[in-house]
Amino acid sequence: MAATDQATVSAVLVxxxxxxxxxxxxxxxxxxxxxxxxxxxxxGNDDATLDRLRAWDDPRLRLITGHGNIGFAAGCHRGVxxxxxxxxxxxxxxxxxxPGAVPALLTALATxxxxxxxxxxxLEADGREQRGCRRAAGTPLNFFIEGLGxxxxxxxxxxxxxxxPLPEGLTAVPALSGAFMLMPRATWDVTGGLDTGYFLHLxxxxxxxxxxxxxxxxxxxxxxxxxxxxxxxAAAAWVVENHxxxxxxxxxxxxxxxxxxxRATVWLALAAGITARLVLKRR
Numbered sequence: 545m546a547a548t549d550q551a552t553v554s555a556v557l558v559x560x561x562x563x564x565x566x567x568x569x570x571x572x573x574x575x576x577x578x579x580x581x582x583x584x585x586x587x588g589n590d591d592a593t594l595d596r597l598r599a600w601d602d603p604r605l606r607l608i609t610g611h612g613n614i615g616f617a618a619g620c621h622r623g624v625x626x627x628x629x630x631x632x633x634x635x636x637x638x639x640x641x642x643p644g645a646v647p648a649l650l651t652a653l654a655t656x657x658x659x660x661x662x663x664x665x666x667l668e669a670d671g672r673e674q675r676g677c678r679r680a681a682g683t684p685l686n687f688f689i690e691g692l693g694x695x696x697x698x699x700x701x702x703x704x705x706x707x708x709p710l711p712e713g714l715t716a717v718p719a720l721s722g723a724f725m726l727m728p729r730a731t732w733d734v735t736g737g738l739d740t741g742y743f744l745h746l747x748x749x750x751x752x753x754x755x756x757x758x759x760x761x762x763x764x765x766x767x768x769x770x771x772x773x774x775x776x777x778a779a780a781a782w783v784v785e786n787h788x789x790x791x792x793x794x795x796x797x798x799x800x801x802x803x804x805x806x807r808a809t810v811w812l813a814l815a816a817g818i819t820a821r822l823v824l825k826r827r
């Protein structure tokens with residue numbers, strides 16, 4: 545698992561109607577020599593985008609298309625199945641890779657012998673650290689505190705740790721964001737990769753939970769940082785939120801099955817918050 549000077553990483557991106565940010569992402573990937581290949585899984589882009597991808601001038605780019613919108617986790621599996629490098633980078637198609645971010649993580653984790661997943665700090669466009677980049681384990685209580693905006697009163701029970709002091713170097717965290725997940729192929733294999741029972745959302749927390757259950761660890765490196773544009777897909781907001789609620793239910797059912805009344809209460813609170821947000825957006 546040691547890092548080398550060769551191209552040792554397969555980058556896997558799943559894109560559904562991503563828009564211009566996809567090509568910003570590919571421009572950033574083109575500048576990274578540590579990438580052996582870039583597997584772009586097309587879950588549903590328009591013909592103009594596909595034509596531009598087919599003409600892309602980086603020979604490492606491989607387009608996987610024709611299967612329709614099968615969801616993020618299943619799309620990642622398609623990309624991994626077509627890849628061949630010893631390390632895998634799951635990257636959102638609107639995440640702009642910072643120069644040296646991948647080699648920095650590989651070097652920092654070169655001596656790690658347990659299964660691992662690593663990430664770097666993800667930033668909003670204005671330079672602030674993004675919510676969800678480094679996370680707590682993702683218990684129903686974490687979601688309850690976060691969803692009700694009670695984090696200021698119970699900071700240690702928050703799901704997202706973006707307001708916590710920034711560590712000076714590589715730090716273990718309970719969970720991290722699926723927008724940027726670097727791991728040895730052996731980690732993907734031993735965990736089974738992302739659970740395809742999730743269509744969109746919560747599959748990253750689920751993978752981190754399985755990693756912890758196997759004695760592995762998630763790692764956060766504060767620099768270099770990458771910008772994650774977010775919410776670039778043209779999918780309707782209500783469709784995205786519906787998949788999110790389905791993800792919550794599956795995640796709670798798999799990892800926190802008892803007591804069911806507490807699980808259901810938290811899910812209903814999250815559903816009410818999401819519904820209210822959608823209604824207010826339409827006004």
